[in-house]
Amino acid sequence: MLTIHGVTRSRASRIIWLCHEIGLTYRQVPVIQAYRLADPDAPDAPLNTHSPGFLRLSPAGAIPVIEDDGLVLSESMACTLHLARRYGQPFGPADAAEDALMMQWSFFAVAAIEPDALTLLFLHGSGRAASGAEAAAIATAAERLMRPLAVIEDHLAARGQMVGGRFTVADINTAEVLRYAQGHAPLMQGFPAIRAWLADCQARPAFRRMWEMRLAEPE
Ligand SMILES: N[C@@H](CCC(=O)N[C@@H](CS)C(=O)NCC(=O)O)C(=O)O
Structure with missing residues (x-):
């Protein structure tokens, strides 16, 4: 199943909107922007763009990131274009x-x-x-x-x-x-x-x- 890393109050909104148009099922991991937290590096901080586990997935430290069949992809526009191409007719390209x-x-x-x-x-x-x-x-x-x-x-x-x-x-x-x-x-x-x-x-x-x-x- 497609995984979307990123809270909806982020550029993940583009991907989520597209998934709802296509009817594509996904799992969302609510990684939040570090700048929105008082102390993103605190041991009890929620999963955020500074978290070591997230940085291992995406060294650029930005959301959204998707995982689709083993493909790890960042850059929201690359994510939507990929998903539309792969799953998205008629929302994706016909040629x-x-x-x-x-x-x-x-x-x-x-x-x-x-x-x-x-x-x-x-x-x-x-x-x-x-x-x-x-x-x-x-x-x-x-x-x-x-x-x-x-x-x-x-x-x-x-x-x-x-x-x-x-x-x-x-x-x-x-x-x-x-x-x-x-x-x-x-x-x-x-x-x-x-x-x-x-x-x-x-x-x-x-x-x-x-x-x-x-x-x-x-x-
Ligand atoms: N060009 C990137 C920009 C990604 C980006 O800047 N994401 C913001 C949230 S919308 C972020 O993760 N900021 C992390 C931070 O500042 O801690 C994209 O379109 O995906």
């Missing part, structure tokens, strides 16, 4: 061209969007008014996101979905990265096609199930 496009959009999301989108998530999510430096960082991140989001906006306005005219792993990978920026209304208001597509993606029962799992975990 080599679709496979290439699914990789293209996943790498674009990670390389061109994720860092700045995470800046927005963490600074907005702090629950207090942004200081001067934080407000400047938010403005810079939002400004840098204008161009890649315009690329996604034009693509979705023309095609409706990321690849193949149907909901696929490329939509999951892109939507999960854009979710980090979703709370920044001044940015998102300029991108109606992204907003409508994100709403459709997040209305899917498989997303809702993953989201319930996140909410059930401690913050």
Whole structure:
């Protein structure tokens, strides 16, 4: 059986959402991010990204990691693309061209969007008014996101979905990265096609199930 190492409040959410779409059974090992613990190295600390047992599995010390039939794989996008390819029709690629496009959009999301989108998530999510430096960082991140989001906006306005005219792993990978920026209304208001597509993606029962799992975990 597939094993997913990582709490749902992490990039493991991408893999869990996909598994629910496919109907793929998995076992989840709730490895938590070390930075979320007061003392991750304490003897009674829960299994975390500093734990020696986890580092033996994945020396990079980051979640998620999957084990699938003896294959140990890290990098969340590699995990979703692998699972979609292996188990995921119609969520995976139908041919080599679709496979290439699914990789293209996943790498674009990670390389061109994720860092700045995470800046927005963490600074907005702090629950207090942004200081001067934080407000400047938010403005810079939002400004840098204008161009890649315009690329996604034009693509979705023309095609409706990321690849193949149907909901696929490329939509999951892109939507999960854009979710980090979703709370920044001044940015998102300029991108109606992204907003409508994100709403459709997040209305899917498989997303809702993953989201319930996140909410059930401690913050
Ligand atoms: N590019 C990696 C990033 C993995 C990553 O940074 N994961 C975070 C949680 S979402 C983590 O494990 N951080 C560990 C830590 O900081 O202790 C991926 O997509 O899987």
